[in-house]
Amino acid sequence: MKSVVPNEAELLHLAHQFDRQALAQIYDLFSPGLFRYALRLLGDQTQAEECVADTFSRFLVALKKSKGPQSHLQAYLYRTAHNWVIDSYRAKTEIPVELDENFAVAGPGPEEQAGLHIRQEQVRCALRKLTPDQQQVIILKYLEGWENEQVARALDKPIGAVKSLQHRALTSLQRYMEKE
Amino acid sequence: MKLEQDPKLIKAIELLKVPADRNPQAAARGRARFLAQAATLAPAVSTGKKQRLMGWMTVSRKGKITMNAVIAVVVAIVMLLGGSATVYAAQDDLPTEALYPVKIFTEDAQLWMNTNAEVEVDMLMALVEKRVQEMVAMTALGVVPPAEAAQRLNLHIENALQTAAEMDDAAMQGALLKIQTSLQTQQQVMTILQTQSSGETSQLMAQIQTMLETRIRMVDSGIVDPQGFRNTVRAELQPQGAPTDAGNGPGPQGSGTGSGKGNAGEGGENQGEGGGDPLHTPTGGGNPDPVKTPGPKGPGGSGGNKP
Numbered sequence: 119m120k121s122v123v124p125n126e127a128e129l130l131h132l133a134h135q136f137d138r139q140a141l142a143q144i145y146d147l148f149s150p151g152l153f154r155y156a157l158r159l160l161g162d163q164t165q166a167e168e169c170v171a172d173t174f175s176r177f178l179v180a181l182k183k184s185k186g187p188q189s190h191l192q193a194y195l196y197r198t199a200h201n202w203v204i205d206s207y208r209a210k211t212e213i214p215v216e217l218d219e220n221f222a223v224a225g226p227g228p229e230e231q232a233g234l235h236i237r238q239e240q241v242r243c244a245l246r247k248l249t250p251d252q253q254q255v256i257i258l259k260y261l262e263g264w265e266n267e268q269v270a271r272a273l274d275k276p277i278g279a280v281k282s283l284q285h286r287a288l289t290s291l292q293r294y295m296e297k298e
Numbered sequence: 299m300k301l302e303q304d305p306k307l308i309k310a311i312e313l314l315k316v317p318a319d320r321n322p323q324a325a326a327r328g329r330a331r332f333l334a335q336a337a338t339l340a341p342a343v344s345t346g347k348k349q350r351l352m353g354w355m356t357v358s359r360k361g362k363i364t365m366n367a368v369i370a371v372v373v374a375i376v377m378l379l380g381g382s383a384t385v386y387a388a389q390d391d392l393p394t395e396a397l398y399p400v401k402i403f404t405e406d407a408q409l410w411m412n413t414n415a416e417v418e419v420d421m422l423m424a425l426v427e428k429r430v431q432e433m434v435a436m437t438a439l440g441v442v443p444p445a446e447a448a449q450r451l452n453l454h455i456e457n458a459l460q461t462a463a464e465m466d467d468a469a470m471q472g473a474l475l476k477i478q479t480s481l482q483t484q485q486q487v488m489t490i491l492q493t494q495s496s497g498e499t500s501q502l503m504a505q506i507q508t509m510l511e512t513r514i515r516m517v518d519s520g521i522v523d524p525q526g527f528r529n530t531v532r533a534e535l536q537p538q539g540a541p542t543d544a545g546n547g548p549g550p551q552g553s554g555t556g557s558g559k560g561n562a563g564e565g566g567e568n569q570g571e572g573g574g575d576p577l578h579t580p581t582g583g584g585n586p587d588p589v590k591t592p593g594p595k596g597p598g599g600s601g602g603n604k605p
Contacts, residue, residue: 136336136340136341138333138336138337138467141332141333142329146329149328150325153320153325158314158315163320163321163324167320167321167324167325174328174332175332178332178339179339181339237310237313238314238316241310241311241313241314245314256311257314260312261311261312261315284302285302288302291307292307295307295310
């Protein structure tokens with residue numbers, strides 16, 4: 119599979135040497151996607167930022183211990199972020215939610231917004247009932263638009279297993295959503 | 299129909315595909331933290347030791363090295379002459395007490411002997427905390443903290459900001475995060491102190507609060523925009539006409555003389571020229587900084603910046 123980063127090997131090599139520019143480039147490349155990914159799973163901006171921060175922090179610690187990824191950086195980061203999300207579900211810590219200053223400026227009216235928010239929360243709840251791997255397949259495949267091969271890298275599983283996970287995930291998701 | 303193609307199910311999943319508008323400030327803060335952590339974890343490449351070993355032959359960062367030897371000798375002589383007990387005894391003194399100038403002298407000497415910018419920021423923030431604790435103690439004793447105490451607090455913060463502004467982006471962001479945390483803590487202490495005080499003390503606390511707020515805002519924006527921060531520091535904190543490369547060498551007029559009103563008898567507190575506002579920081583003329591800007595004679599030189 120072709121890497122999503124044009125010069126990934128070189129970038130990773132420099133990152134292992136704590137080259138500031140390379141690390142900044144990695145952050146700029148992946149943090150928006152990781153934030154979006156975390157936000158979709160968590161539904162909360164503050165927690166999503168926290169997830170991104172911790173993901174990159176763990177990445178640095180891994181580099182320091184010479185245990186960082188040697189390839190497939192994107193898959194590594196998403197895997198780390200996903201582990202963080204799962205841990206946060208387990209911990210069930212209530213992180214205070216910051217008020218969104220732009221809330222009132224958004225397009226649809228309050229009723230529509232509330233309706234959308236409820237439906238999103240229903241899907242999110244159903245999604246959380248899936249196993250961590252199933253969740254990751256659904257998010258990466260249907261929301262991030264990744265190919266099966268990329269998802270397989272992130273989950274560290276063969277493509278066949280990913281396809282099977284996807285099918286089971288959709289079946290379960292449909293069942294859970296019917297119950298909601 | 300295959301589940302993978304069930305439009306109802308796919309549409310439901312895609313409800314989560316809403317645009318994820320990220321707060322740009324939060325994103326910038328996250329980036330700054332990441333780079334600051336990277337700077338902390340990066341293998342140390344220190345030139346400090348090397349500079350120390352080269353002693354007189356090298357002009358260090360801020361040209362401090364040669365002066366360090368002088369100060370070390372002076373401090374050693376003072377200690378040998380029985381000053382160590384005095385220095386020790388002075389450490390708990392408050393600004394209104396007799397040995398306070400000795401305490402200030404030792405602090406300044408310690409700052410002078412340090413050549414590492416990051417350590418300097420840590421030391422200065424420790425001094426900020428010390429100054430605030432002195433005010434807490436004085437208020438508890440029913441003593442109005444003198445304006446000089448507030449001025450010195452302000453100077454420590456300004457020095458820390460100037461030192462941070464001389465660092466590269468990553469190191470600066472790390473230093474600013476530390477300063478930010480420290481200032482926010484001191485601001486909380488000041489808030490409590492203000493509610494518990496009245497009259498002159500309350501007025502002074504209000505001025506300090508305002509100063510802290512201004513500095514915290516400066517730090518906040520510096521974390522997001524390092525170059526903008528350097529420009530602000532240059533415009534607001536550095537004396538006009540001062541050299542900007544080394545930043546701390548004697549200026550054309552022998553900066554380090556402060557406003558010329560530094561009072562050696564009070565441990566080098568600079569009175570500034572601000573009149574009623576003890577926290578007024580003159581932007582022109584000599585640098586009121588007792589530590590960072592040696593006069594032509596170095597520490598203890600003209601201007602009474604050192605006792």
